[in-house]
Amino acid sequence: MKAYYTKNKAIISNPYQPARCCIAAMATIFLLITPTAFAHKLNMFAYVEGDEIFAEGYFTDGKKAKNSTITVFDPDNKQLLQGTSDDDGQFTFAIPQQSDLRITVNAGMGHQAEYVLLKDELSDETGIAITTTSQPSNTTSDITSNNNDPQTTALPPIATRIENGAIRAEVERAVGKAIKPLMRELSTMRAEKSLADIIGGVGFIFGLFGIAMYFKSRKQP
Amino acid sequence: MHISDGILSAPVLIAGFIGTAAVAAYTLRQLDLDDIPKVSVITSVFFVASLIHIPIGPSSVHLILGGLVGVVLGIRAFPAIMLGIILQTILFGHGGVTVIGVNTMMLGGGGLMAYAVWQLRHHFNINKKEMIFGGLAGAMGIFSAGIVLALSLVTTGEEFIATAWYTLIAHIPVMIIEALVVGSCAAFLARVKPDALAGQLPLVTPIPAPATTTTTEATKASNEDSPK
Numbered sequence: 082m083k084a085y086y087t088k089n090k091a092i093i094s095n096p097y098q099p100a101r102c103c104i105a106a107m108a109t110i111f112l113l114i115t116p117t118a119f120a121h122k123l124n125m126f127a128y129v130e131g132d133e134i135f136a137e138g139y140f141t142d143g144k145k146a147k148n149s150t151i152t153v154f155d156p157d158n159k160q161l162l163q164g165t166s167d168d169d170g171q172f173t174f175a176i177p178q179q180s181d182l183r184i185t186v187n188a189g190m191g192h193q194a195e196y197v198l199l200k201d202e203l204s205d206e207t208g209i210a211i212t213t214t215s216q217p218s219n220t221t222s223d224i225t226s227n228n229n230d231p232q233t234t235a236l237p238p239i240a241t242r243i244e245n246g247a248i249r250a251e252v253e254r255a256v257g258k259a260i261k262p263l264m265r266e267l268s269t270m271r272a273e274k275s276l277a278d279i280i281g282g283v284g285f286i287f288g289l290f291g292i293a294m295y296f297k298s299r300k301q302p
Numbered sequence: 303m304h305i306s307d308g309i310l311s312a313p314v315l316i317a318g319f320i321g322t323a324a325v326a327a328y329t330l331r332q333l334d335l336d337d338i339p340k341v342s343v344i345t346s347v348f349f350v351a352s353l354i355h356i357p358i359g360p361s362s363v364h365l366i367l368g369g370l371v372g373v374v375l376g377i378r379a380f381p382a383i384m385l386g387i388i389l390q391t392i393l394f395g396h397g398g399v400t401v402i403g404v405n406t407m408m409l410g411g412g413g414l415m416a417y418a419v420w421q422l423r424h425h426f427n428i429n430k431k432e433m434i435f436g437g438l439a440g441a442m443g444i445f446s447a448g449i450v451l452a453l454s455l456v457t458t459g460e461e462f463i464a465t466a467w468y469t470l471i472a473h474i475p476v477m478i479i480e481a482l483v484v485g486s487c488a489a490f491l492a493r494v495k496p497d498a499l500a501g502q503l504p505l506v507t508p509i510p511a512p513a514t515t516t517t518t519e520a521t522k523a524s525n526e527d528s529p530k
Contacts, residue, residue, distance in 0.1 A: 122396060123306065190469050191305035191451055279353055282389045283346040289385065290342035297335045 125186045125194035128264065129176070129202055130257055136172045138186035138194060145170030149188040156181045176203055304390070304405050305454065307398025314457045318403030322384060325410065329380040337378060340498065344374050345382040349389055352396075363476055368409045369443030369484045372416030373436055374491070376500030379413030380406075404454055412447035416440065420488075421501045432499075436488025437481035444477045445470070 123146060127136040136153075138146030151172040153161045161177040166186070182203070185195040310318075333341065351367040371379040384406045390396040397405045416439035423435035452466035491498050 122394070185308065187309070190465075190472065191309060191455060193306040193309045195308060278393055279350055282349050282353075282393050285389055285393075286346045286349060286385060287342055290338050290345070293333075294335065294338045297338065 123186065123188050123192040123194040125184065125196040126264070127184050127196045127198050128257075128261075129198065132176055133173055134176055134182070134184075134198065136166075136174075136184050136186065136196070138166060138170045138188060140188075140192075146186055146188040146192075149186050149192075151184065151186050153177060154183040154185070156183075158183075179203055304387075304397035305401045305408070305451065307400055309458055310401060310404060310454055311457055314454055315400050315404060318401070318405075318407050318454075320403070322403040322406040322410070325380050325414075326384055326406075329377050333378055333381065337375075341375055341378050341382050344371055344379075345386050347371075348383060349386040352390065353394065363479060365480060365483060366409065366412075366444060366447070366476065367440075367480070367484070368412040368447060369416035369436075369440035369480055370487055372413035372443060372500070373420045373439050373484060373488050374498060374500055375413075376417050377414060378500075379417060380410040383410040383413050408447045408450040408454070409443075411450055412443040412445075415446040416443040416484075417500060418442075424501075430489065432492035433485045433489040437485030439488070440480040440482075440484025441477040443484075444473050444480055448473050 123138060123140055125136070125138050127134055129135075134153075136151050138149055138151070140146065145168070146166060147168050147170055149166050149170070150163060151166055152163045153174070155161055155178065161182070162174060164172045164174060166172045179200060180203075181200050182198045183195060184198065185193060187193045348367050348371050351365040353364070355364050368379070368383060371382055375382055384402075387397070387405050387409060388402055391399060391402055391405075419442040420435055420439040422438075423431045426435075428434070448469045449466065452462060452469050455465050456462040488499065496502055
């Protein structure tokens with residue numbers, strides 16, 4: 082007990098020690114309280130649903146990029162269309178053409194992010210959408226006009242085909258809906274940086290200045 | 303407060319790099335061996351500050367601390383901020399590689415302007431001037447960075463006055479918080495470790511220096527006198 086007391090007294094008697102301890106403690110608390118630290122970085126995310134493209138801009142702290150300009154470019158950097166996002170930071174538009182699309186969102190004050198939708202993502206989705214809408218109508222018109230008599234033989238395959246189309250569209254919608262939060266989670270995770278990265282950056286700074294100091298000290302005898 | 307990739311035009315980006323290289327070359331020459339530990343600590347403070355978010359209500363802010371860097375490091379603030387920005391870009395994707403030059407001019411220039419404001423305190427003889435001018439310097443760091451931001455956005459076709467107003471109004475809360483933080487830091491340092499602050503030495507030492515030399519001469523003289 083006495084040893085502790087004298088120790089404490091010795092620390093306090095040094096004028097710089099309490100301040101230093103205080104700063105160190107504050108720094109550690111500060112770092113521990115905010116385990117996931119990130120900045121006001123704008124992110125952009127776009128996905129195809131049916132024959133429409135949903136584009137969404139958001140900041141890493143979860144705020145949506147409202148009223149920001151969303152522009153779509155083709156691979157040759159030609160502007161295809163432009164629009165303004167709604168209160169949820171979303172902008173929906175029909176697929177302008179079958180090619181890679183570069184979508185940028187500009188939230189003003191120098192914040193801009195971009196997202197590239199590949200042609201595969203477009204054509205795959207729309208291909209299904211087209212088959213689901215066109216095939217059943219063709220086949221149904223076929224049955225009604227040509228085959229009136231033997232419903233028992235003709236119907237099952239056609240019915241399953243129709244059902245297949247409907248099911249496919251339904252599944253697509255359901256999967257799209259289920260994946261949506263996952264995709265959002267993924268893109269935020271990609272944007273977030275952990276504490277380890279920050280500490281790594283600080284290490285870089287000390288390391289670089291250490292190198293600078295080494296060379297400086299060799300120059301000055 | 304970073305400009306992203308793909309907004310500014312090539313001439314502006316190149317001008318940013320040239321300006322940054324020139325100012326960095328000049329300020330790095332002023333960097334002495336003794337300064338390096340201090341500069342590295344403040345650089346890491348700057349680097350970390352803008353990565354940590356402080357939630358305020360539904361929104362959140364992060365400090366920028368360009369003003370603090372200016373107050374503590376003087377013109378050495380520029381290379382410090384430059385390194386901080388480079389690392390923020392590489393590790394966190396803040397801004398972008400092509401805009402490192404413009405971003406450094408923006409925030410590093412803010413640091414230099416903050417230092418200029420901080421130096422004005424020598425012309426005033428008031429209580430708590432470290433607190434007041436530290437606060438003003440903190441606000442100045444953000445203010446001038448906002449002006450540069452607006453200026454560089456003009457080149458993209460955004461209207462200057464409107465953008466400048468919008469940017470400055472959006473940053474008023476940041477300016478207030480920054481002023482409080484930098485002001486209290488400056489006051490704290492002035493009390494605990496005054497030589498840690500930039501711009502202290504030139505005005506503090508020359509005045510006592512002749513006095514001390516005269517006293518030592520006087521004591522020397524008296525010492526020389528006494529044996530006789």
